[in-house]
Amino acid sequence: MIVFDETRKLFHLKTRHTSYVMDIVDGGWLRHLYWGATLEDWHGAACMPMMDRSFAANPAGTPQDRRFSLDTTAQEYPAHGNSDMREPAVRVASADGARISDLRFISYRIGKGKSHMEGLPSIYVNEDDEAETLDILLRDDLTGLEANLSYSILGDSDAIMRSVRFTNRGKESVTLEQAMSASLDLGGIAGFEALYLPGAWSRERHVERSPLGHYRHVVESRRGASSHQENPFLALLAPDTDETHGQVYAMSLIYSGSFQAFAEVDQFDVTRMAIGLNPFDFSWELAPGEAFQTPEAVLLYTDEGLGQMSRSFHALFRKHLLREPWCDTERPILVNNWEATYFNFDEEKLCHLIDTASDFGMELMVLDDGWFGHRNGDDSSLGDWVEDRAKLPHGLACIADHAKERGIQFGLWFEPEMVSRDSRLYREHSDWVLSAPGRPLTEGRGQYVLDLTRPCVQDYVIEAVASVLKRVSISYVKWDMNRHMTEVYTASLPARRQKETAHRYMLGLYRVLESLHEMFPEVLFESCSGGGGRFDPGMLYYMPQTWASDDSDAVERLAIQYGTSLVYPPQAMGAHVSAVPNHQTGRCEPMATRVLVAMAGTFGYELDITTFSEEERQEVREHIALFKELRSLLFSGELYRLLVPEHHGDAVSWMMVSKDKTHAFLSYVQLLATPNPPHRFLHLQGLDPHRQYRLFERLTTAAEHFPQVPANWPDHSFADGAVFGGDELMRAGIWLPVLMGDYQSFGWELKAVEADEFQEGQEGAGLR
Ligand code: GLA
Numbered sequence: 001m002i003v004f005d006e007t008r009k010l011f012h013l014k015t016r017h018t019s020y021v022m023d024i025v026d027g028g029w030l031r032h033l034y035w036g037a038t039l040e041d042w043h044g045a046a047c048m049p050m051m052d053r054s055f056a057a058n059p060a061g062t063p064q065d066r067r068f069s070l071d072t073t074a075q076e077y078p079a080h081g082n083s084d085m086r087e088p089a090v091r092v093a094s095a096d097g098a099r100i101s102d103l104r105f106i107s108y109r110i111g112k113g114k115s116h117m118e119g120l121p122s123i124y125v126n127e128d129d130e131a132e133t134l135d136i137l138l139r140d141d142l143t144g145l146e147a148n149l150s151y152s153i154l155g156d157s158d159a160i161m162r163s164v165r166f167t168n169r170g171k172e173s174v175t176l177e178q179a180m181s182a183s184l185d186l187g188g189i190a191g192f193e194a195l196y197l198p199g200a201w202s203r204e205r206h207v208e209r210s211p212l213g214h215y216r217h218v219v220e221s222r223r224g225a226s227s228h229q230e231n232p233f234l235a236l237l238a239p240d241t242d243e244t245h246g247q248v249y250a251m252s253l254i255y256s257g258s259f260q261a262f263a264e265v266d267q268f269d270v271t272r273m274a275i276g277l278n279p280f281d282f283s284w285e286l287a288p289g290e291a292f293q294t295p296e297a298v299l300l301y302t303d304e305g306l307g308q309m310s311r312s313f314h315a316l317f318r319k320h321l322l323r324e325p326w327c328d329t330e331r332p333i334l335v336n337n338w339e340a341t342y343f344n345f346d347e348e349k350l351c352h353l354i355d356t357a358s359d360f361g362m363e364l365m366v367l368d369d370g371w372f373g374h375r376n377g378d379d380s381s382l383g384d385w386v387e388d389r390a391k392l393p394h395g396l397a398c399i400a401d402h403a404k405e406r407g408i409q410f411g412l413w414f415e416p417e418m419v420s421r422d423s424r425l426y427r428e429h430s431d432w433v434l435s436a437p438g439r440p441l442t443e444g445r446g447q448y449v450l451d452l453t454r455p456c457v458q459d460y461v462i463e464a465v466a467s468v469l470k471r472v473s474i475s476y477v478k479w480d481m482n483r484h485m486t487e488v489y490t491a492s493l494p495a496r497r498q499k500e501t502a503h504r505y506m507l508g509l510y511r512v513l514e515s516l517h518e519m520f521p522e523v524l525f526e527s528c529s530g531g532g533g534r535f536d537p538g539m540l541y542y543m544p545q546t547w548a549s550d551d552s553d554a555v556e557r558l559a560i561q562y563g564t565s566l567v568y569p570p571q572a573m574g575a576h577v578s579a580v581p582n583h584q585t586g587r588c589e590p591m592a593t594r595v596l597v598a599m600a601g602t603f604g605y606e607l608d609i610t611t612f613s614e615e616e617r618q619e620v621r622e623h624i625a626l627f628k629e630l631r632s633l634l635f636s637g638e639l640y641r642l643l644v645p646e647h648h649g650d651a652v653s654w655m656m657v658s659k660d661k662t663h664a665f666l667s668y669v670q671l672l673a674t675p676n677p678p679h680r681f682l683h684l685q686g687l688d689p690h691r692q693y694r695l696f697e698r699l700t701t702a703a704e705h706f707p708q709v710p711a712n713w714p715d716h717s718f719a720d721g722a723v724f725g726g727d728e729l730m731r732a733g734i735w736l737p738v739l740m741g742d743y744q745s746f747g748w749e750l751k752a753v754e755a756d757e758f759q760e761g762q763e764g765a766g767l768r
Pocket of ligand 1: 547550
């Protein structure tokens with residue numbers, strides 16, 4: 001519900017469990033008052049009073065009052081240049097070179113629904129009844145620049161979506177130099193911590209948490225992609241916040257290019273938190289009458305810890321970001337040939353993989369890099385999206401047909417945003433790449449970035465991919481992007497507008513992706529950028545899943561998937577079982593552990609399945625049958641993290657629980673074994689305390705030739721078949737079996753039982 005109190009000039013947005021309050025102060029500036037747990041009403045108990053502070057300048061105009069400074073006012077969308085010395089949300093250069101703006105309230109509108117953001121990914125609703133939107137119009141009188149601040153809330157979420165649309169209603173051009181999507185000033189959270197997701201290629205989204213000080217804590221990408229190095233997400237947490245308790249203020253940006261998020265604690269312990277396009281190397285010229293739309297930010301508050309924050313993001317993204325039909329379509333079990341063959345494959349090898357996959361019950365065979373041009377390494381052919389007849393003498397269609405005959409689908413890898421120097425495309429259109437006059441071209445993985453700011457290049461990319469998808473029966477596309485932007489310059493813009501290039505690239509990419517989505521809505525697209533280099537909500541809008549990392553090692557994945565799961569739903573996280581020794585780390589984990597970790601995501605295989613021993617084949621068949629049994633729970637359930645990598649060095653554990661709480665699957669992975677271990681208890685989450693659950697051991701490494709626990713100790717299956725109360729599993733916990741050997745694991749299924757079954761279960765398991 002969104003209400004405006006005319007007398008107090010006060011806006012109050014109420015989501016299911018939160019309130020967001022702001023008002024218009026004398027003079028017309030928009031002030032932030034409160035964001036947190038639901039309030040019936042706002043009476044101003046926590047309103048920061050105006051005080052005459054030294055070195056706090058007073059803006060011209062009403063009120064001519066030394067107690068009023070924008071520098072000491074909690075603001076909602078602060079502008080640069082007239083008394084607020086903190087980092088602004090917006091900085092605009094007018095035609096005379098001044099960089100001052102003064103945005104004051106003009107009008108507001110509250111209405112049902114949420115409008116579609118033209119050309120940008122965003123949270124969507126199917127019916128107007130699902131959302132409510134508040135638009136607040138601010139204007140800078142001198143330049144005529146208008147800023148429409150948009151706030152949307154949904155009936156089924158605590159999220160608040162914010163974005164800004166600028167329109168130049170003046171007579172001269174202005175240039176936006178900074179235009180954040182959301183900003184707000186929070187009192188009373190000094191001493192909070194920042195949580196963010198830094199990383200590197202193959203080590204993406206490792207959770208980091210650090211105290212906020214009196215400085216600006218910045219999380220950003222300047223790479224032309226959301227990047228492996230940071231993620232467009234920032235949360236501020238009370239220091240005692242953990243998975244199940246504590247306050248969290250989170251912001252996520254629905255964007256895939258260079259972004260910035262920051263938290264700045266000021267001299268009076270007010271924290272400014274903002275997210276949006278990275279102002280670094282950005283500007284946007286607005287001629288009279290032109291408009292600019294910022295990407296959309298998602299704001300989430302909870303006082304129930306990180307677990308609840310994640311479940312709220314997951315629910316929102318699954319229902320209102322992933323597009324139909326993929327928001328509620330379960331994903332096929334795939335096998336990808338990359339780590340199985342790299343570039344070294346031929347028709348016979350692929351058919352063998354397909355036959356084996358089909359025999360195992362897999363459902364989709366993905367042909368990765370190397371099928372086109374003459375690509376036998378990573379130094380050629382990007383841009384030439386025609387099959388290499390040396391490897392595939394009968395073409396792609398023959399492979400796709402073979403898959404169809406074996407009852408499985410066929411998928412294909414593309415890297416459409418790039419071109420290799422050694423390619424026909426580059427020979428014919430060397431001017432189609434991002435490049436600056438007179439500057440030599442920087443290569444990354446031996447390739448250049450196509451200039452997607454240009455419609456002709458966008459059209460080429462759409463046509464190149466579409467022609468393959470029309471010609472061959474393909475049900476899945478892996479869309480890769482393997483370098484970041486350099487020489488960010490486009491021949492399509494005049495000198496003064498060059499800082500628009502990186503964002504125009506993203507708009508061009510989004511146009512390409514939207515066109516392909518419209519043409520092939522039934523094709524499952526998986527986004528990839530050297531693994532998880534573009535794991536962001538922007539890409540998820542067009543492609544419902546992202547390959548989480550090129551690091552397929554199960555133990556490394558525990559950290560990567562944990563960080564990823566803070567924001568992104570398991571259904572969107574590409575995860576595969578890969579070979580041992582692992583190709584990135586050399587580590588060896590038991591097969592069941594690799595399976596359990598991959599089952600936390602979309603689940604597939606990426607290793608040479610044709611070389612399995614008979615025993616391994618049997619095991620794989622069993623794992624696949626198990627996944628199929630659990631698939632709908634894993635796909636539609638809710639995630640509860642029990643032991644997370646950062647706090648529990650020796651084990652990681654998580655659960656998926658069905659919404660009605662009658663069915664759950666618990667995963668537990670031990671890292672290093674402890675000799676003569678102390679007793680440990682695992683406290684489950686998400687169950688119904690009033691129900692009983694029967695426990696089934698479904699997956700264990702115990703069978704995999706690891707040393708067994710001493711014969712007279714209880715083993716993994718100590719509780720198999722037993723019935724326990726949801727209350728005791730959550731409050732008292734369950735005794736953790738001793739696991740011998742590193743990287744051991746188990747997976748337990750829990751099914752709610754009817755009351756009369758309870759007695760029987762206890763007796764059966766000998767636990768009375
Ligand atoms: C990237 C991807 C990999 C694989 C290779 C192919 O690194 O992340 O999964 O597709 O490219 O070159």
